[in-house]
Amino acid sequence: MSAGSTYERLLSGSQSGGLEHADGGGVPSPPDPGRLITQLSDEVGRLEEHLGRRADPAALERLKRRAEHALREVVDHGADARLGPRDMASLEAVVHSDGSRPVLFVEDDFFDVTAPTAANWAASLSRIQAELRTVCRAVGRVNDPGALLGYQGTAWAIDDGVVVTNYHVLEAISTHPSRTDGEFGGELKPGVAVDFGAEVGGGPSNRVFRISRVLGVGRAGAPEHAHPTIPRINFDGLDLAVLELDRVSGRQFPTPVQVARGDDPATHGALASRGRSVYLVGFPGSAASTRPDVFAELFAGVKGVKRLTPGVLTEGRGEVADDARHWIISHDASTLGGSSGSVVVDLEAEGRKVLGLHFAGVPDRVNWAHGLEGATLELASAIPGWRSP
Template sequence: MAKASETGLTAQRLLKRLALPAPVLRLEGAGGTAPAGPVTDPRQRLEAARRLLAQLAAGTPDVDEAVVDRIIRDAEEALRKLDGDGEQAELRTGEILGLEAVIESDGSRPVLFVQDGTIDLQTPELNEGLGTYWREDAGRHLKNIERVVASVGAVQLPAFNNKRFGTAFVIAPGLVMTNRHVLEEAAQLVGGVWKWKYVVEVDFRGEYQRTEEHRFPLGEVLFTGPDAIERRVDFSHLDIAIIRVGGDQGKLPPPLTFERSVERVAVRAGPQPPIYVVGFPAQPFIQPPVQPPIQPPIQPDDVGQAPPQAGHEYEEVLERLYRKRYGSKRWSPGLVDAGAGQLAEDERGWIMSHDASTLAGNSGSCVVDFGETGERVVGLHFGGRPRVENWAHVVAALQHPLSGVEGIEWVEGPVETTTETISDNPECRAPSSTG
């Protein structure tokens, strides 16, 4: 069972993750509806997760389907406790992991492969169960989504069978942005100059079940955050790198635009801001912070010092079920949980958290507005804890450190400050809550 001091925090986090996406609120009309209970449609979510997990297990020889059944049973018990006791619910480790598996698998945060430069609006992930809540916005913003995914590439090592270990995206003519911790995996700082240890490329295709490539060599490192990351998360460190791209610049995808206002991802009263992430999840190598803003439900065991905790096999099963998703370009929507300065440990005011399904990778992925524009970059993903939360730098909060980088296009547009959509036309905007 989780420690008593963590019980309320764990239950609170799970209840928050059980919330339905913001599009539900918009689709229910301007008149609004009565708030739902703490656990929304638990049977629907359990059944959706059961179907997906069973389907994955059937096609994965090294997964015991009996363990999948236990995951569902533990999740069901966790939901029963949360419905009855709310934030005071006392959950066993297996129940916590089981419920997190359901949240990951129930379709409320779908994960779509990018193929042929687009996402499939007819895929079951957007047309069945909870995934339908993203369908309208995905269709409305499809052209902008296609523009974004074209400018996102995989960071890879040609000498190692094109092993992918991060994501980068075009931010200005000839320049891409990724994380400093991605850079540190393939380069070292010598006398104030970054030297590549290997030939490194960025491939702007990298699609699932597709062979087409669009590769460019990475060259001079123009800018990084000043502090070494060294595979650790520290909210006071700027985990960013800007790198010049070689090759035929005329064939490089166009730069993405950056959101200038931090209010775009601020979490206020009303629906949380919707976003989506485009990237190439790889096997994780960055570690959680020693004292994270929110303690995870369990800590990794010290090797050789303690037996595995109850429920650990669930993590192994989920890894096997989802591992085929690593390495290919993916699109995943979600909600902002906290904006710049809204996390307790974000003293620099440049971190956001979001709940899009990034599994265990996506370092260097772009986080994109999914509300007003569908194409404006609002964040640079750098880390997180699988099935718990994800962290990104808020790009609008980085305008000063990035002021010396030429060619970045900063744009500021209307920000939704009520539960109603605000039009680009000032005369058509919904009245604010202040009148």
């Protein structure tokens, strides 16, 4: 699906509200640029009030101009719209502000219920409040004191004092990293830690744990399976690292999340299916991103805070091209140009089963995650005492 057709679908479908599935019927009306730009301005105004600071006026005007241009391109040309990275960044901001795929601040381990952009998803998210709070508490920012932004990605608790993140995040917080047959070679940088607070406004300060060692890493993909056009993408590999945290006297590790397993006799490894509603929790933003972070441009210095983004699985396990191992899924939740390591959680049923580990995307709203039902054996071999269901 092209970027133009994807945005046309999201921006048109948002006018009807509610959860959107990939097979939704009916013919949506075309996007209304005037209405959408007004909603974008209203959302920026709400953020100014919420954060207690004003958006950069010049950045806001640039955003509105780019958004109007990109919207006209989608309206006039649909699937054939020609969209550059900044066009798509502005459309991302519109999608966030109209409620199609909002980006919601996590506050007090829950989503910002005052955000008008949450309206289409509020009922579904509120229904799983207890489970959602457990997931939000279990997600942390991978701090790196030497990094440009001060952090490198997201990790989340999968066992007591054990977290999962991407291998490429581990590479960024290590010196001389390498991997062979699930074993890691290299040394962790000084001071790297996981901060399970890091919410907008500061959040709890007593949830920081240093990373002590690497328990295991996913396999590297065979070179002949490298993606033909996207650097460092290889669906034959597993972009995963399992890390152990140092205990801190008087502090408890977060409660681990529940992971959907391929050996669960109740689900037979088939939860991560096309059209299933999901939500991601993580720390969007990346200095190396190919898509500008509009929020960071508007509110310089306010970044690296925990956010929640709902969406839909656009491809289930076994449906992604060139995924011979059946451990890749795709989703259309907003990732703001970099959410490496974010947790992908089932929004349906009980709303607490982790379906995937986000690892990559391209600027036309194709976002990939490892479907963890397909990586059960690899996780079990890296996590001491990880039991069968």
